Amino acid sequence: MKILIAEDEPSLRENLQWMLEMEGYTVLAACDGRDAFAQACESLPDLVITDVMMPHLDGYGLVKALRERESTATTPIIMLSAKADRGDIRAGMNLGADDYITKPYRREELLAAISSRLARKAMLDEAALRLRAQASQGQQHDALTNLAGKEQFDKRVAAALEGCSGTSSVVSVVCLGMDGFSKVNDSLGKTVGDWVLREVAKRLSEHIVQTDDSHNVIARLGGDTFAACLTGAYDHEALDQKAAELLSLLAMPYLVDGNSLFLTACAGASIYPLHTNTAHTLLLNAESALHHAKSCSPGTYRLFDAAMNRQVARKLQIHNALHQALEHDEMQVYYQPQVRIKTGALAGFEALLRWQHPTLGWISPAEFISVAEESGVIVRLGEWVMRTAAAQAVEWLALGHSEFRVAVNLSVRQFAGNGLPALVQQVLRDTGLPAHMLELEVTESLALQSVASTLSTLHECKALGVKLAMDDFGTGYSSLAYLKRYPLDALKIDQSFVRNITEDAGDAAITQAIVAMAHSFGMSVIAEGVETTEQLEFLRTLGCEEFQGYLFSRPVAAQEAVGCFSGYRG
Numbered sequence: 001m002k003i004l005i006a007e008d009e010p011s012l013r014e015n016l017q018w019m020l021e022m023e024g025y026t027v028l029a030a031c032d033g034r035d036a037f038a039q040a041c042e043s044l045p046d047l048v049i050t051d052v053m054m055p056h057l058d059g060y061g062l063v064k065a066l067r068e069r070e071s072t073a074t075t076p077i078i079m080l081s082a083k084a085d086r087g088d089i090r091a092g093m094n095l096g097a098d099d100y101i102t103k104p105y106r107r108e109e110l111l112a113a114i115s116s117r118l119a120r121k122a123m124l125d126e127a128a129l130r131l132r133a134q135a136s137q138g139q140q141h142d143a144l145t146n147l148a149g150k151e152q153f154d155k156r157v158a159a160a161l162e163g164c165s166g167t168s169s170v171v172s173v174v175c176l177g178m179d180g181f182s183k184v185n186d187s188l189g190k191t192v193g194d195w196v197l198r199e200v201a202k203r204l205s206e207h208i209v210q211t212d213d214s215h216n217v218i219a220r221l222g223g224d225t226f227a228a229c230l231t232g233a234y235d236h237e238a239l240d241q242k243a244a245e246l247l248s249l250l251a252m253p254y255l256v257d258g259n260s261l262f263l264t265a266c267a268g269a270s271i272y273p274l275h276t277n278t279a280h281t282l283l284l285n286a287e288s289a290l291h292h293a294k295s296c297s298p299g300t301y302r303l304f305d306a307a308m309n310r311q312v313a314r315k316l317q318i319h320n321a322l323h324q325a326l327e328h329d330e331m332q333v334y335y336q337p338q339v340r341i342k343t344g345a346l347a348g349f350e351a352l353l354r355w356q357h358p359t360l361g362w363i364s365p366a367e368f369i370s371v372a373e374e375s376g377v378i379v380r381l382g383e384w385v386m387r388t389a390a391a392q393a394v395e396w397l398a399l400g401h402s403e404f405r406v407a408v409n410l411s412v413r414q415f416a417g418n419g420l421p422a423l424v425q426q427v428l429r430d431t432g433l434p435a436h437m438l439e440l441e442v443t444e445s446l447a448l449q450s451v452a453s454t455l456s457t458l459h460e461c462k463a464l465g466v467k468l469a470m471d472d473f474g475t476g477y478s479s480l481a482y483l484k485r486y487p488l489d490a491l492k493i494d495q496s497f498v499r500n501i502t503e504d505a506g507d508a509a510i511t512q513a514i515v516a517m518a519h520s521f522g523m524s525v526i527a528e529g530v531e532t533t534e535q536l537e538f539l540r541t542l543g544c545e546e547f548q549g550y551l552f553s554r555p556v557a558a559q560e561a562v563g564c565f566s567g568y569r570g
């Protein structure tokens with residue numbers, strides 16, 4: 001056992017060292033707090049004995065510094081001091097010392113304190129080891145709920161399939177996931193969260209009979225996901241009903257500290273032999289059905305179907321292919337003209353990504369952008385689009401075309417880390433595009449991000465001289481309060497309103513209100529998805545400034561876009 005002594009008085013230090021070495025301890029000696037801290041970090045002693053009054057760093061400072069480091073956070077510390085007043089003791093203990101012994105100490109007293117602290121430490125270390133071992137084994141058995149863990153569940157499902165092979169029995173796996181469970185943990189604390197999970201386990205266990213001959217088994221797969229293996233004659237309808245029972249069971253209020261907590265769960269299920277004949281894929285299918293249920297709405301149940309797997313597989317393919325799309329030169333930027341409604345003159349272009357994969361063919365941004373956002377590739381893609389579009393605009397300027405904007409779409413992911421203003425500045429510098437010719441389109445979901453940092457990023461971009469537009473306005477979390485705070489030049493009315501503007505009085509009214517509001521904030525309005533002259537006329541009467549849509553042109557490649565400079569002649 002290694003003990004570190006921090007003591008500035010040489011004779012006391014040597015005495016103590018000698019005494020401890022006689023007891024068989026390995027001793028490190030430090031002559032002040034700073035020296036002690038350095039030695040403690042380097043050689044990680046099993047225990048530290050420290051004087052209180054020392055030069056450079058006193059005993060309190062040493063305790064505090066040691067407690068702040070992960071490697072020494074739990075090292076036992078005994079403080080040793082002539083000053084025995086209660087305030088000192090409390091101060092030391094508050095900082096995290098384990099014991100306080102007054103000088104002059106009795107030899108036995110100090111040795112007893114040391115061995116009891118070391119014994120305690122050994123016990124804690126062992127407990128930590130055991131916990132870690134259990135966590136890695138947790139797959140076998142779930143310590144929190146006492147249910148089976150994932151590994152055990154896999155084995156039991158395999159046994160169930162074996163048990164009914166050659167018979168006409170079916171085996172179903174139902175996966176259950178609590179809706180919005182992270183909110184419970186975040187707002188009510190982990191203790192309540194754990195209690196809820198145990199309660200879920202209890203309800204499931206009371207409802208589903210688990211006997212060895214039935215092969216029924218319930219497991220917690222991790223987090224708030226549970227699974228049940230059900231045997232017996234479950235056809236579609238019986239399973240539908242069973243799932244509904246389970247969901248209403250889990251939707252019963254949870255009584256927490258006298259209050260009712262209302263939660264719901266989603267479920268997904270898969271049936272053997274209908275959907276698969278292996279235990280592994282039976283569970284995977286049920287999980288994928290749960291995933292789909294969750295993406296629908298809280299409290300949903302979905303039975304697996306093969307299309308779910310195809311969707312997952314396609315998403316995975318896209319995910320993998322996206323990583324190399326830029327390097328392999330598979331991406332292009334298309335340009336869709338934006339036109340002034342009053343004059344028909346060209347106002348600018350929106351840059352839109354196009355991807356042609358060698359084997360998968362054309363893939364729509366509607367499909368790949370969300371995957372790129374999930375994986376983070378969107379950051380590189382977005383940067384590339386900005387550079388390409390800016391360089392293209394400079395080329396058009398050089399051909400003698402008068403001023404126009406190019407608008408690029410920004411993903412919320414590009415706002416993380418505050419590198420955006422620097423990127424914009426770099427792109428403008430590298431391409432030579434005048435700042436006012438670049439427009440950044442942001443979406444309302446940005447308002448859900450950390451408000452303070454996005455606001456300052458937007459202001460920084462704005463200060464560079466670029467234009468800012470709010471895309472897809474009206475579809476998201478539209479709040480006038482935040483809109484006013486953002487330094488926006490324009491609002492883009494979402495195509496979903498424009499589509500029905502001439503038939504649906506509600507959409508017409510919303511559009512009218514959006515235009516009026518934008519104008520009152522000093523922003524201009526651009527309508528997207530304009531496909532008919534009727535829509536255009538209506539927008540004209542509302543005082544909308546610009547439009548974009550198939551009526552004038554689809555997004556087209558740069559060579560073709562040049563033709564749009566002559567403007568719209570309706």
Ligand code: C2E
Nearest residue numbers: 352353365366369385409410411529530531549550551555
């Ligand atoms: P968005 O920003 O709302 O872009 C407008 C979408 O509407 C484009 O779809 C465009 O082709 C389509 N559109 C334009 N006019 C009409 C019309 O008259 N009728 C109809 N029905 N549709 C019209 P696209 O190119 O498929 O892009 C879909 C979405 O993908 C975009 O929606 C945007 O959110 C995202 N996206 C595209 N390129 C990028 C990009 O470079 N970066 C980021 N972050 N997102 C992009």
Ligand code: CA
Nearest residue numbers: 350409441471
């Ligand atoms: Ca856009």
Ligand code: CA
Nearest residue numbers: 471472492528
């Ligand atoms: Ca849009």
